[in-house]
Amino acid sequence: MTEFFQHLVSGLSVGTIYALIALGYTMVYGVLKLINFAHGDIYMVGAFSGMYLSNAIGLSEEHPSFLKTVAVFVGAMVLCAGLGMLIERLAYRPLRHRPRLTALITAIGVSFLLEYGFQLPPLIGTGNARFPPGPTPAFFPPPFKYVGWDLAGVTVSNYDVISLLVAFGFMLGLQWVVYRTKFGTAMRAVSFDSQVAGLMGINVNRVIAGTFALGSALAAVAALLIASSRPSINPLMGLMPGIKAFVAAVVGGIGSVPGAMVGGLVLGLAEEYVAGYAVSEYRDAIAFAVLILVLLVRPAGLLGKTRMEKV
Amino acid sequence: MTGPAPSAPVLEASKVTVQFGGLKALADFDLRLQAGELVGMIGPNGAGKTTAFNAITGVYAPTAGEVRVAGERVNGQRPFQICQRGVARTFQNIRLFRELSALDNVRVACHHGHAAGFLAAFLRSASFLADEARITQRAEGFLEVMGLVHRRNELARNLPYGEQRRLEIARALATGPKLLCLDEPAAGMNASEKVALMELIRKIRDDFRLAILVIEHDMRVVMGVSERLVVLDHGVTIASGLPDAVRRDPRVIEAYLGDAYLAEHQIAVPGAVS
């Protein structure tokens, strides 16, 4: 029984991470109808940004500081938001009216560029401050010491609690932005019909850039939360979480914000339980199996809507 | 017409309904076509004409009702199956294979009658080569009917608009249909082109003994070429019959011109509340 609850805790923990990353996928797909393959790598950049910033301002387990932690979070979010907007501006915007396949291929290219660019031999700096960081894993200084509590046999750590609270906080924040602000309304309008939205006076380019910024910032948050409890980071760390978060977005219904959250949690829990009770070596393949299943049975996802093509 | 009339109508649509959620795009649509009949379908925009086409050709499966082609029920079959049963169509917005030549566009339509399989194609067997020659010859025949032989190697996207429309018809004909559905074939054409098209449609009907169903907005085109008319509005059939009768039907006038026109000209609509 305790095992069940342990998996529940882990599942929720990892599920919220997937949800945060999935939100980026789903929002970008909503406004651009493009799967941003590079999103998982923006997550990776978030982790590295956090590392560089933490080292620069002297934040670590031995010298914890709430203010510095917040600064690192904000800094990484800003950096990732900037990167996201840059990628959109340089690689996706010129292809806005081209066939989607072209943009998809470009997205794959950007993804690989980030992954392998970060693995190149260092150009500047040394030690932990070198850039590019190279293929060997780097050490992310955890912002606070690990504390674990035993609740009736189930181990819950302060990381789990903080991670859940922060993640939920950001998700609620996003809900507010999407459904209660002018920007959010504009974003939804663009996702319904970007042409008409433009005719109604919405600056579509700005909305899309903002969407990328928002999604990338959330990915940075997810990365920092993960890196805090698993301090080994490397340039390929965004690969699997990226794909899994994409699966989560599809499961929830791509283009649907609540869908991404639900999908993330569902996938996190599914992964934990299947890996825990059944075949743990195939953990990574579970996400793909779930994806294929969902696409075959209910392609619109749990909360998505089917779109009919007018002939 | 020589010989006895065929027993089963080419097309028999009975109470066909197409519903999207709460919206009935097409309600209780009835239509019967014998070989050689030329029927026009008219109605304001959004009336459900293309929906009817899509229900007949299998793009949508009817929510209710039945579609029979040459006596066989085709509800729920995929479009390619219905095409192989003998229904061909053109599209409201031209859907040619843009990067293929005119000849190739038509040859694709000749595909489903072929015999040689993949292996024969890989080995370039004699039967395969004979098949290919037959397909090419057949395709060129249809290009000739539509006056496009001189364009055979031209990419479809490079053809002028009017020729693209004619190519679409040639392609549809090449599938060897019993029923040809033309969705606004004269759209975008000038007056003289439309007249030429009308004559071409009649000629096709005569030469190939087809049943033809035409959606058109241009009244002169459709009145001139149809033997019968069906009028749709908001998914419902509001009138059907001979062109002259339909043209004078008050409900048709109301659908196109509105009830203000009716009031102004003091035309009463039977059964309407004033």
Place this chain on the structure above:
Amino acid sequence: MKLFGLAARSAAPLVLAGVAAWLLQAQLGQAWGVILMYAGINVVLAVSLNVVNGFTGQFSIGHAGFMAVGAYTAAKITFALQEAQLFHLPLGASQQIIFLLALAAGMGMAALAGLAAGMPSLRLRGDYLAIVTLGFNEIIRVVIENTPFLGGATGLSGLPRRTTLVWVGLGAVATILMARRLVGSTHGRALLAIREDEVAAEAMGVDTTSYKVRAFVISSAFAGLAGGLLVHMLQLCNPADFSFIKSFEVVTMVVLGGLGSVTGSVLAALLLTISLQVFTEFQQYRMVVYALLLIVLMLTRPSGLFGSRELWDLFPAWRARRKEPQPPSSPTSEEVP
């Protein structure tokens, strides 16, 4: 007489290729021989992927998965029949025949894998299909890594070296022949129609799902051939060789050469492989270069080097002679009455 014509048409190009490769092999040194073999295998990969991505317009990015299926199947057969000697033939000849059987079996299994992957997924739209093919690629790799029978993560080693330039040459030419003959047939036109407009193709009587699956199966089979050739050259099967990185490399080649152009795929495969081997010190930059290449290509010239044209499209006179027998030529477009 008919059979002779048939055999001549099919066998002649292969015989020529075999002879040419055999002569080349004798002339070249070891190093260049290996480079050309890599290049030839990549030609098989690129051309076979082009059948799905270029001709049929679908987006498959899991090609390496089918390569793996073919590779491991062929390897297992070779291991199983290592000591066998067929029909009291001399050992050399027997080994060659067994190799051929192994490759054929690899192709067969890869085709089946393509069928299993293709059938459910080809209802999906472009971007979803891409992810699903990626998914299958990864699932195949994960399964291999966790199956001791297949060598697990360390792989299968000790495979005898059977691949020679002749084999690779034959494989490459067979693949090119397959692609060219496919696209020049009514089946190929059906695939192109699906690429151009699936709705219209379906309306014209083409069973689009069946054809998409068939394209997938054929493409996977030849990916399996490439896999079989590769592992019998490297003399080992390692699942890391068949990850989506490999798939991405093949996609790069196809896109660079031009989706739909067999010539383009061949040239891009040759170009990328040879330049990679020649500049080995830049290996670590290879992925970054590929990525930049892809991005720049998509931004500036998405149709790739050749678009969907072939070599002979550059020489109109040559092209006119190549077309099938036709009635006397019609007036050109300028002379419309």
